[in-house]
Amino acid sequence: MIDVLVAGGGPAGLAAAVHAALAGLETVVVEPRATPVDKACGEGVMPSGVAALRALGVEVAGHPLRGIRYVDGPRRVEADFRGGTGLGVRRTALHAALHRRAAEAGVRFAPGRVGAVVQDADGVTAGEWRARWLIAADGLHSPLRRALGLDLPARPAARYGLRRHFRVRPWSDHVEVHWSRHGEAYVTPVGEELVGVAVLSRERRGYDAHLTAHPALAFLSGAAPASAVRGAGPLLQRTRARTAGRVLLVGDAAGYVDALTGEGVALALATAEAAVRCLAAGRPSAYEAAWRRLTRRHRVLTHALVRACRHPVGSGLVVPAARALPRVFAGVVRALQ
Numbered sequence: 653m654i655d656v657l658v659a660g661g662g663p664a665g666l667a668a669a670v671h672a673a674l675a676g677l678e679t680v681v682v683e684p685r686a687t688p689v690d691k692a693c694g695e696g697v698m699p700s701g702v703a704a705l706r707a708l709g710v711e712v713a714g715h716p717l718r719g720i721r722y723v724d725g726p727r728r729v730e731a732d733f734r735g736g737t738g739l740g741v742r743r744t745a746l747h748a749a750l751h752r753r754a755a756e757a758g759v760r761f762a763p764g765r766v767g768a769v770v771q772d773a774d775g776v777t778a779g780e781w782r783a784r785w786l787i788a789a790d791g792l793h794s795p796l797r798r799a800l801g802l803d804l805p806a807r808p809a810a811r812y813g814l815r816r817h818f819r820v821r822p823w824s825d826h827v828e829v830h831w832s833r834h835g836e837a838y839v840t841p842v843g844e845e846l847v848g849v850a851v852l853s854r855e856r857r858g859y860d861a862h863l864t865a866h867p868a869l870a871f872l873s874g875a876a877p878a879s880a881v882r883g884a885g886p887l888l889q890r891t892r893a894r895t896a897g898r899v900l901l902v903g904d905a906a907g908y909v910d911a912l913t914g915e916g917v918a919l920a921l922a923t924a925e926a927a928v929r930c931l932a933a934g935r936p937s938a939y940e941a942a943w944r945r946l947t948r949r950h951r952v953l954t955h956a957l958v959r960a961c962r963h964p965v966g967s968g969l970v971v972p973a974a975r976a977l978p979r980v981f982a983g984v985v986r987a988l989q
Contacts, residue, residue: 653775654678656931657783659766659796662689664903664920665789666750666759670708671928672787673757680760680781687751688744692815692882694850694914695743696827696840698988699736701918704925705749709756712749714741715841720914720985721826723868724971730826731982740827740842742817746917769799771897785931786899789924792889794905802901804890809962811835812885813911814859815850817878822847827914833967834865836912846878852887852911887911888958894943895936900927906943909954912961913988922946949987 656672658665661683672679683689696717697705705712717738721730755761767779769786776786788796797803822841830837835853842848849872851862859881863869891907894900901907903920926942961967974981 653782653784654680655783656680656785656787656928657682657766657776657778657781658787658789659778660789660791660903660905661685661687661751661761662691662789662791662903662920663746663750663917664905664924665787666747666754667704667708667921668787668789668902668924668928669754669759670750670757671925672931673754673759675928675932677932680762680783681754682762682764682766682781684763684765688748690744690882692813692850692884693743693916694815694827694838694840694911695740695842695848696914697739697741697746698915698918699733699738701921702739703736704918704921708753708921710749710753712739712741712745714739714745715822715843716825717827717841718825721824721828722831722971722974722981723828724831724968725867727971727975729971729975729978729981731978731985734986738827740840740848742842742846766796769796769899771899776898784898785936787927788899788901788905789903790905792884792887792904792908794901796899797891797901797905800896800899802892802896804892806886807888807890809854810886810888811852811854811910811958812856812883813850813852813887814862814881814883815848816859816881817842817846817848818872818875819845819878820847820872820875821845829912830866830868831967831970832865835862836961837863837866837869838911838914839869850911894940898936900931900936900939902927909951910958912957913950913954915950915988919947919950953984953988
């Protein structure tokens with residue numbers, strides 16, 4: 653019987669696997685997709701996430717990020733991170749770097765899915781695997797979360813995301829969030845000649861149609877696309893709890909609010925570390941409180957911003973309010989970093 657079985661080899665699962673291996677736990681990651689794995693995401697890693705990667709011994713090339721800029725037509729406001737820089741990095745590059753580090757740490761990999769989960773007092777049986785603990789890191793629409801009965805009913809007016817890259821030189825070292833009554837565009841420099849643009853909205857329409865809602869980005873229609881459009885959603889995923897016996901949920905599988913504040917990778921790394929710390933201490937039940945503490949500010953602030961986006965009037969007030977209260981805006985950016 654192994655110590656830790658990780659279902660899902662994305663950033664959260666790989667980070668959990670590295671932490672477990674470094675804690676002396678025999679660890680296996682089960683993942684059906686080949687490395688590197690791509691995903692529709694904003695690709696901006698907050699300073700706390702950069703520090704977490706460094707602590708894991710993960711080095712990955714990308715574009716330094718100095719802060720966050722909000723844009724609404726001619727109006728804009730920006731705030732710099734404090735005490736560190738973020739990183740714009742292609743999801744495939746991040747995944748490959750984490751996978752290499754996990755292999756170096758002694759993590760084993762197996763292709764496939766874990767299958768049905770059966771628990772007893774001593775461990776977890778998941779398909780062909782037997783382990784003392786199972787970490788579910790199987791993504792936004794986690795089959796394991798659903799099978800364990802931890803899903804809460806979906807809410808109406810779901811939001812979705814689409815992402816594409818363009819071969820253009822980054823024009824800023826800030827992540828730009830462009831606001832409109834139709835949704836937001838999240839612009840992240842990820843290389844010397846590469847920019848990723850993710851659009852977030854409740855409206856189900858094509859990527860190019862979403863871009864037309866942001867006049868400041870109209871020039872991208874003439875730029876060379878560097879990737880296909882990828883989508884994700886619905887984004888909001890509500891979860892009853894993060895633990896079920898000997899199973900712990902990390903990353904997006906543990907519940908998700910929205911991509912608007914760009915903390916997905918940083919929170920995935922933080923919750924993965926917390927889960928393994930609780931397992932190594934023999935206190936898996938402590939993970940729920942740890943998860944709530946780590947994600948509280950993100951959940952409160954992101955819910956507030958998403959609520960403001962529900963109506964055209966509300967979304968049109970976000971940037972003017974941030975401009976009128978620059979210290980508050982800077983405080984929010986630094987609280988989320």
